[in-house]
Amino acid sequence: MSVIERIEIADKNEQNDLQLDTQGRLRHLLTLQGLDSKHIADLLDEAESYLSRDGDPVVRGDALAGRTVANLFFEPSTRTRASFDLAGRRLGADVLNLDVNTSSRKKGESILDTIYTLQAMHVDVFVVRDAQNGVPAYIAKHASEHVSILNAGESDVSHPTQGLLDLLTIRLHKGGFEGLAVAIVGDIAHSRVARSAAEGLSKMGVEDLRLVSPESLAPEPGSVPAEAQIMHDLDEGMRGADVVMALRIQRERITNLEGIPGVDEYFAHYGVSSERMKLAAADAIVMHPGPMNRGIEIESKLADSACSVITEQVRNGVAVRMAVLASVVRTLDGR
Numbered sequence: 001m002s003v004i005e006r007i008e009i010a011d012k013n014e015q016n017d018l019q020l021d022t023q024g025r026l027r028h029l030l031t032l033q034g035l036d037s038k039h040i041a042d043l044l045d046e047a048e049s050y051l052s053r054d055g056d057p058v059v060r061g062d063a064l065a066g067r068t069v070a071n072l073f074f075e076p077s078t079r080t081r082a083s084f085d086l087a088g089r090r091l092g093a094d095v096l097n098l099d100v101n102t103s104s105r106k107k108g109e110s111i112l113d114t115i116y117t118l119q120a121m122h123v124d125v126f127v128v129r130d131a132q133n134g135v136p137a138y139i140a141k142h143a144s145e146h147v148s149i150l151n152a153g154e155s156d157v158s159h160p161t162q163g164l165l166d167l168l169t170i171r172l173h174k175g176g177f178e179g180l181a182v183a184i185v186g187d188i189a190h191s192r193v194a195r196s197a198a199e200g201l202s203k204m205g206v207e208d209l210r211l212v213s214p215e216s217l218a219p220e221p222g223s224v225p226a227e228a229q230i231m232h233d234l235d236e237g238m239r240g241a242d243v244v245m246a247l248r249i250q251r252e253r254i255t256n257l258e259g260i261p262g263v264d265e266y267f268a269h270y271g272v273s274s275e276r277m278k279l280a281a282a283d284a285i286v287m288h289p290g291p292m293n294r295g296i297e298i299e300s301k302l303a304d305s306a307c308s309v310i311t312e313q314v315r316n317g318v319a320v321r322m323a324v325l326a327s328v329v330r331t332l333d334g335r
Contacts, residue, residue: 018140025331028140028149029324031158032199040203044168046323047316050090063326064093067124071097072114073152074130079290079314080152080161084127087321096123111135112142119144125328129153148328156190156250161324162289163196165317167204169309170243172316173285177201181208181281183237185272186247186297187217188224193289194247198224212237214270216260217249234270241280245287246272246298263296273299277307285309 016034021027026039050059069088073081081097088095096118100106104114115126126143128136129152136151143149153159167177174180182201188194188211201209202225209228211219218230231237238244249260261269277284286298286308294300303310 014141015137018137021331026324026327027331028136028151029160029328030136030140030149030151032160032163032196032203033158035203037203037205040164040167040200043164043320043323043327044171046326047164047168047319048172050319050322051316060090060092061326062092064088064091064329067092067329068094068096068122069125069127069325070118070123071095071127071152072100072129073098074100074128075153077129077153079317080129080159083314083317084150084152084161084321084325086318087325088125090318091322091325093125093325111139115139115143119147123147124332125150125325127152131155133157146332148332150324150328153192156192157195158199159192159196161317161321162193163200164324165313165320166193166197166245166287166289167200168316168320169287169313170285172312173309174242177204177206180206180242181210181240182206182243182245183210183212183241183280184245184247185212185234185237185270187249188213188219188230188247189217190250191247194219195224197245198228201225202227210237210241212270214261214266234272234276235279238272238276238279242284243287244272244277244280244284245289246292247289248291248293248297267296271295271297271299272302274302274305277302287313289313 015030019028019030019034052059071081071084085095085097125148127150128139133155136149136154140149151158151160184194184197198209207227210231211224211228212231212234215232272286284307286302288298288310292298292303294303302308
């Protein structure tokens with residue numbers, strides 16, 4: 001953000017209240033914490049319906065015909081921004097991609113004034129990514145009742161559509177979540193992806209959830225689901241795992257690099273490699289939310305191997321975002 005604003009931080013209960021309408025339908029998507037397993041399963045089912053038999057998200061529709069979606073990304077993005085753009089267009093929406101570098105926020109305009117301006121142009125859905133904690137819920141609290149807000153990545157707090165696409169990818173390969181052992185490896189402390197994945201996996205009944213990191217990159221215990229095991233030994237964390245997700249170090253969010261391992265040391269102790277995958281289940285899959293730093297958190301040949309589902313995650317992201325967009329627009333329509 002070019003201007004740091006004072007944002008009212010909504011507590012968990014308030015965010016949950018904002019997300020659903022009085023009939024329990026999805027109104028905004030701010031976090032996975034406020035959704036129960038049925039809400040999540042319904043979104044995964046709809047997302048899967050947008051995948052062809054070959055798995056490609058080629059199914060198109062007109063669920064968003066006559067609607068306008070605005071992508072407001074105040075942080076860099078490749079996968080999330082592109083997939084929201086494609087998702088909106090494949091469902092018939094007009095899609096506006098705001099260029100942050102030339103927007104009036106560079107001149108000091110508040111985020112709410114930006115939203116109010118675009119509301120006046122009859123934008124229906126705002127897809128928002130911001131480095132500041134609390135922005136999506138803050139907008140949802142103050143926006144018109146005729147629009148929906150989707151969180152496309154909030155500081156180090158949450159990334160709900162990434163969590164959903166990770167869940168969809170796991171379900172497609174494993175058939176469900178019961179009895180799975182899932183290891184998330186890397187910079188857990190600064191990762192919104194790790195938090196949303198952990199929240200979603202917990203909601204869907206995964207009991208063996210392992211968060212593996214150096215001590216300097218470990219999460220605060222209260223910031224992740226209570227059943228998650230916080231671990232520092234990668235070999236132990238990967239032993240018998242059905243799913244292994246590697247995460248990059250979020251250097252842009254770390255203010256003090258003291259205690260953060262160097263590249264060679266990090267890969268030696270926390271790099272997910274083909275050799276280490278021998279400790280996991282025989283049919284284990286490897287995931288990464290991107291962008292990847294090959295040779296640091298994941299071995300390059302492993303990322304391109306048969307057990308890697310990384311490109312499938314990207315593909316599934318389009319389908320998940322189609323499902324989320326269609327769901328909130330049905331709520332706006334009163335359906």
